Amino acid sequence: xxxxxxxxxxxxxxxxxxxxxxxxxxxxxxxxxxxxxxxxxxxxxxxxxxxxxxxxxxxxxxxxxxxxxxxxxxxxxxxxxxxxxxxxxxxxxxxxxxxxxxxxxxxxxxxxxxxxxxxxxxxxxxxxxxxxxxxxxxxxxxxxxxxxxxxxxx
Amino acid sequence: xxxxxxxxxxxxxxxxxxxxxxxxxxxxxxxxxxxxxxxxxxxxxxxxxxxxxxxxxxxxxxxxxxxxxxxxxxxxxxxxxxxxxxxxxxxxxxxxxxxxxxxxxxxxxxxxxxxxxxxxxxxxxxxxxxxxxxxxxxxxxxxxxxxxxxxxxxxxxxxxxxxxxxxxxxxxxxxxxxxxxxxxxxxxxxxxxxxxxxxxxxxxxxxxxxxxxxxxxxxxxxxxxxxxxxxxxxxxxxxxxxxxxxxxxxxxxxxxxxxxxxxxxxxxxxxxxxxxxxxxxxxxxx
Numbered sequence: 001x002x003x004x005x006x007x008x009x010x011x012x013x014x015x016x017x018x019x020x021x022x023x024x025x026x027x028x029x030x031x032x033x034x035x036x037x038x039x040x041x042x043x044x045x046x047x048x049x050x051x052x053x054x055x056x057x058x059x060x061x062x063x064x065x066x067x068x069x070x071x072x073x074x075x076x077x078x079x080x081x082x083x084x085x086x087x088x089x090x091x092x093x094x095x096x097x098x099x100x101x102x103x104x105x106x107x108x109x110x111x112x113x114x115x116x117x118x119x120x121x122x123x124x125x126x127x128x129x130x131x132x133x134x135x136x137x138x139x140x141x142x143x144x145x146x147x148x149x150x151x152x153x154x
Numbered sequence: 155x156x157x158x159x160x161x162x163x164x165x166x167x168x169x170x171x172x173x174x175x176x177x178x179x180x181x182x183x184x185x186x187x188x189x190x191x192x193x194x195x196x197x198x199x200x201x202x203x204x205x206x207x208x209x210x211x212x213x214x215x216x217x218x219x220x221x222x223x224x225x226x227x228x229x230x231x232x233x234x235x236x237x238x239x240x241x242x243x244x245x246x247x248x249x250x251x252x253x254x255x256x257x258x259x260x261x262x263x264x265x266x267x268x269x270x271x272x273x274x275x276x277x278x279x280x281x282x283x284x285x286x287x288x289x290x291x292x293x294x295x296x297x298x299x300x301x302x303x304x305x306x307x308x309x310x311x312x313x314x315x316x317x318x319x320x321x322x323x324x325x326x327x328x329x330x331x332x333x334x335x336x337x338x339x340x341x342x343x344x345x346x347x348x349x350x351x352x353x354x355x356x357x358x359x360x361x362x363x364x365x366x367x368x369x370x371x372x373x374x375x376x377x378x379x380x381x382x383x384x385x386x387x388x389x390x391x392x393x394x395x396x397x398x399x400x401x402x403x404x405x406x407x408x409x410x411x412x413x414x415x416x417x418x419x420x421x422x423x424x425x426x427x428x429x430x431x432x433x434x435x436x437x438x439x440x
Contacts, residue, residue: 001161003162019159020159020160020162020205021159021160021195023156023157023192023196042156042196043192043193043196044189044192044193044260047257047259050259056233056259056263057258057259057262058259058262058263059189059259059260059263061192061196062192062193062263063188063192063263064162064185064188064192066162067185067209110258110259113259114258127344131257131344131345132256132257132258132259132260132345133257
């Protein structure tokens with residue numbers, strides 16, 4: 001049995017019928033075609049699928065779309081565009097904070113929540129804040145440097 | 155890695171939730187933060203016929219000071235607990251432990267009721283409930299009952315909760331006057347489950363320990379108190395010899411597993427080291 005949900009994603013209102021077991025990540029990618037959100041481990045460990053739900057960073061593989069009637073979702077597509085990166089994305093580019101880019105959407109959304117909640121985050125808080133997101137390319141140093149730069153630029 | 159099909163029901167009140175659980179006769183699971191449940195569903199370790207979503211029940215997320223207790227609603231997210239001035243002021247050991255609970259995105263969503271009910275042996279909240287002698291409030295169609303944390307945790311992922319029961323509140327007694335505390339944890343990565351964690355409180359009167367509480371996570375099939383070490387400390391000042399004896403007694407009372415992350419011997423070693431550090435920190439803390 002499907003349930004009809006109404007929610008906004010990046011400010012756009014959507015109404016869709018969903019099966020209860022449809023994960024938010026699959027709803028975003030499959031139902032809405034917003035493939036910026038990446039799915040890695042599908043059990044809440046890697047952080048690649050992190051999006052904001054009502055302003056809080058959340059694993060989209062650990063939420064069902066059916067739970068989100070009335071919610072406001074923000075995904076990586078809300079941040080900037082290819083020719084108009086937002087300051088955090090610009091800092092990632094500037095500091096080489098990505099190589100393959102698979103983890104990047106989750107890193108960006110986690111850092112967005114982190115810097116909103118802790119605008120004066122210390123270097124240690126930045127490391128702790130990113131500790132739930134796995135990157136297999138960069139060794140993290142560049143990512144930490146990018147978030148630090150974004151913090152300082154605010 | 156996709157969850158099995160289930161029927162989804164939204165409970166708008168505690169009464170409705172427990173009625174749904176009773177009607178399902180053990181075939182339903184409660185969906186709160188979902189940070190332990192949904193991974194288990196994605197792995198298909200669980201195949202409940204029904205999920206009862208309690209996230210829309212109003213008034214189930216709160217932290218309030220009431221008389222001699224701090225009352226925490228079952229739907230209170232870890233992030234709320236971590237950042238609560240009431241918790242920081244009255245239960246500083248819990249405040250310290252919350253910084254170790256998972257990662258930001260998990261803390262935004264995970265709930266205290268969920269963590270206690272899931273009862274992971276290495277999780278901080280069950281251990282804190284045990285350390286602080288919390289009382290767990292439970293509702294069912296038959297009414298309300300309370301159970302002491304000591305009687306609530308039965309084993310790994312196993313608690314004293316019937317199929318038609320819902321945890322609605324956790325009441326933490328305030329720390330007695332002149333109570334000092336310590337919390338130490340070792341994990342592979344900040345926010346990961348503890349390899350071992352130790353929390354202590356020492357209530358001090360006239361330069362001696364009137365009451366000691368020591369709780370350990372990650373070193374047994376469930377969080378546990380080190381009762382023998384607590385007795386050793388009672389009525390004494392924390393001299394180096396006594397500290398060693400208390401660490402030995404704590405180490406002796408645990409029965410850790412070997413897994414991918416650490417051997418049983420290493421975990422037992424950690425229990426001793428962390429107990430020493432936590433007791434030392436508590437004793438020194440003014």
